[in-house]
Amino acid sequence: MVNLILNENMKLYRRWRTWIMVGLMIGAVLLGSIVEWYYDTKEAPEGTWQEQLTEENRQYAANLNDPDTEEENKTYIQRQMTVNDYRLAHDIRPESGTMWDGINGSAELVVLITLFTVIVAGDSLAGEFTSGTIKLLLIRPASRLKILLSKYISMLMFGLLLLVILFVVSVMVNGLLYQFQHMGLQLVTVDGQGQIVERNMFANLWQSYLLNGVSTIMFVTMAFMISAAFRSSAMAIGFSIFALFAGTLLTEFIRRYEWSKYVLFANIDLSAYLVGRPYQEGMTLAFSIAVLAAYFIVFNLVSWLVFTRRDVAS
Amino acid sequence: MSQEPIVSLRGVTKKIGRATIIDNLSFDVPQGEIFGFLGPNGAGKTTTIRMMVGLMSIGEGEIRIKGKNVKSEFEQAIRHVGAIVENPEMYKFLSGYHNLIHFARMIPGISKQRIDEVVSLVKLENRIHDKVGKYSLGMRQRLGVAQALLHKPSLLILDEPTNGLDPAGIRELRDYLRQLTRREGITVIVSSHLLSEMELMCDRVAILNKGKLVDVKLIGDFIGAGDASQTFLIEALPSERALAALSDMEGVGAVHRAPEGLEVTAERDRIPEIVERLVRNDIRIYGVRARQQSLEDRFLEMTGGEQIG
Numbered sequence: 001m002v003n004l005i006l007n008e009n010m011k012l013y014r015r016w017r018t019w020i021m022v023g024l025m026i027g028a029v030l031l032g033s034i035v036e037w038y039y040d041t042k043e044a045p046e047g048t049w050q051e052q053l054t055e056e057n058r059q060y061a062a063n064l065n066d067p068d069t070e071e072e073n074k075t076y077i078q079r080q081m082t083v084n085d086y087r088l089a090h091d092i093r094p095e096s097g098t099m100w101d102g103i104n105g106s107a108e109l110v111v112l113i114t115l116f117t118v119i120v121a122g123d124s125l126a127g128e129f130t131s132g133t134i135k136l137l138l139i140r141p142a143s144r145l146k147i148l149l150s151k152y153i154s155m156l157m158f159g160l161l162l163l164v165i166l167f168v169v170s171v172m173v174n175g176l177l178y179q180f181q182h183m184g185l186q187l188v189t190v191d192g193q194g195q196i197v198e199r200n201m202f203a204n205l206w207q208s209y210l211l212n213g214v215s216t217i218m219f220v221t222m223a224f225m226i227s228a229a230f231r232s233s234a235m236a237i238g239f240s241i242f243a244l245f246a247g248t249l250l251t252e253f254i255r256r257y258e259w260s261k262y263v264l265f266a267n268i269d270l271s272a273y274l275v276g277r278p279y280q281e282g283m284t285l286a287f288s289i290a291v292l293a294a295y296f297i298v299f300n301l302v303s304w305l306v307f308t309r310r311d312v313a314s
Numbered sequence: 315m316s317q318e319p320i321v322s323l324r325g326v327t328k329k330i331g332r333a334t335i336i337d338n339l340s341f342d343v344p345q346g347e348i349f350g351f352l353g354p355n356g357a358g359k360t361t362t363i364r365m366m367v368g369l370m371s372i373g374e375g376e377i378r379i380k381g382k383n384v385k386s387e388f389e390q391a392i393r394h395v396g397a398i399v400e401n402p403e404m405y406k407f408l409s410g411y412h413n414l415i416h417f418a419r420m421i422p423g424i425s426k427q428r429i430d431e432v433v434s435l436v437k438l439e440n441r442i443h444d445k446v447g448k449y450s451l452g453m454r455q456r457l458g459v460a461q462a463l464l465h466k467p468s469l470l471i472l473d474e475p476t477n478g479l480d481p482a483g484i485r486e487l488r489d490y491l492r493q494l495t496r497r498e499g500i501t502v503i504v505s506s507h508l509l510s511e512m513e514l515m516c517d518r519v520a521i522l523n524k525g526k527l528v529d530v531k532l533i534g535d536f537i538g539a540g541d542a543s544q545t546f547l548i549e550a551l552p553s554e555r556a557l558a559a560l561s562d563m564e565g566v567g568a569v570h571r572a573p574e575g576l577e578v579t580a581e582r583d584r585i586p587e588i589v590e591r592l593v594r595n596d597i598r599i600y601g602v603r604a605r606q607q608s609l610e611d612r613f614l615e616m617t618g619g620e621q622i623g
């Protein structure tokens with residue numbers, strides 16, 4: 001099994017394509033961070049952060065008293081004011097203007113990881129069929145299940161590698177840009193119940209990475225299944241990328257139907273529960289995890305069944 | 315054949331859709347021989363091989379390799395098999411050497427030394443670190459053979475191995491396969507429709523046609539068979555007069571004019587009389603030779619010639 005994974009990794013990392021993806025990943029982090037830093041320093045607001053927050057709170061208070069403000073906005077404003085008050089009282093500055101602004105911004109790039117891993121996963125199995133090398137792979141004393149599993153594991157390892165690269169590069173570049181000031185800054189937010197929460201920034205960052213990683217895993221598993229079923233890289237990659245971008249859009253249209261909460265894309269963004277805004281009223285984190293687990297099992301079952309049962313002809 | 319056969323097929327049948335591609339195949343491949351699968355395009359050679367190596371499921375019947383059932387004991391059955399199925403496809407973006415490392419990793423107990431050994435065996439030392447994408451067909455074929463031999467299999471299955479090899483390469487392969495069987499007791503199964511090749515390479519051939527087994531024969535029995543009456547080629551001038559002289563001769567069958575001379579069907583014993591008669595008629599003789607009916611002719615006879623599939 002270890003040898004099979006070594007093989008998959010060899011096939012992955014001895015290709016230009018893979019390193020171009022790694023390069024693009026690094027490039028995107030660098031570009032995003034530098035651009036953000038540039039505008040951050042150029043358009044820095046005047047005064048200390050304490051003065052800014054005080055000013056912000058004054059505006060919020062005015063908004064709250066305005067009868068035109070909607071209820072939903074009012075809750076948001078109240079939460080912000082609570083956070084600001086807490087910051088002023090405990091002397092914890094906001095992230096903006098520190099390295100954490102850029103680092104947290106770069107976390108959005110997890111979608112790139114999904115994209116690249118899906119491309120690699122879509123090609124990993126189907127590519128063997130297209131090139132005919134699948135025959136040489138299957139006429140060895142390794143079960144088809146193990147071969148499938150080794151490919152799957154190497155895909156997840158690739159995703160993890162990109163995640164580590166994202167983390168290291170974004171911390172390094174933003175650290176350098178902001179001279180590593182405020183590294184120990186605490187994150188201050190309000191939880192679903194309106195209580196103040198103070199958390200370590202690194203822990204928060206990895207939490208958001210891993211929550212996004214769940215969606216990466218789901219898309220990779222789906223690409224893998226299509227790859228096994230249709231034996232066509234183009235189809236697997238194309239369909240998965242389409243789903244990646246159109247999936248969330250689709251869920252917007254069907255939100256009003258009760259059944260839409262069982263759709264994969266309605267559950268794939270687990271971070272919605274952190275900010276207390278689920279896709280539909282009444283959905284819980286446990287519900288979404290259960291739905292995702294069901295899809296995960298079905299996808300893998302289909303991959304396994306079609307891959308181990310079907311003839312390899314032509 | 316006192317030994318147990320290395321491969322045995324019993325009632326193997328394969329249907330795809332409604333078409334019966336392989337129809338009730340049963341035969342044994344004896345140990346230590348070079349065994350040929352012979353048949354026209356679409357006869358089912360590749361399909362049979364695919365079932366033997368587990369790429370296709372076996373519809374009905376049973377295939378055993380070294381006594382192990384391919385269906386139920388796949389990993390033990392395939393452990394002793396090295397194969398190329400159709401084209402020798404390799405990872406184009408890897409070097410030949412890394413391709414070998416890749417396949418070596420899939421079977422326990424293959425050393426670096428063994429890899430170097432097979433590389434020099436197929437004479438690829440100079441190009442082994444190049445990307446396979448830059449290889450010629452013949453070089454890929456050699457790498458394919460190397461890959462199949464890595465784990466010292468006791469059964470080597472090669473689907474059309476001479477495809478893409480130059481004459482020297484074919485000869486080398488042939489000699490090498492002979493060595494393998496004679497010296498190391500390996501059994502080799504080759505498929506081909508290049509009949510002349512089989513004649514030189516194989517000890518025994520199974521003839522397939524339209525998914526059915528036509529016959530299994532020792533190659534010697536093949537060529538010698540049907541010997542009673544033979545065709546001889548007689549180079550004699552002037553040919554019209556020679557034709558006339560022989561046409562009414564007793565004990566001589568058909569006489570035709572061929573580009574190289576006269577084609578005469580007769581028993582071997584008749585040759586002296588034929589020559590004598592020609593000489594008496596003042597005809598000059600430049601040569602007389604027997605036209606051996608080749609495996610090819612026999613083969614076409616048996617499979618009914620033209621039609622494919």
Ligand SMILES: Nc1ncnc2c1ncn2[C@@H]1O[C@H](COP(=O)(O)OP(=O)(O)OP(=O)(O)O)[C@@H](O)[C@H]1O
Nearest residue numbers: 313330335354355356357358359360361362507623
């Ligand atoms: N996947 C498939 N689906 C349907 N029919 C198939 C399939 N693969 C092969 N066949 C049919 O099975 C028959 C045998 O094919 P096979 O490839 O085994 O022939 P072959 O003896 O190897 O021929 P060749 O000398 O051309 O390589 C052919 O009639 C072919 O059309």
Ligand SMILES: [Mg+2]
Nearest residue numbers: 359360361473
């Ligand atoms: Mg064939």
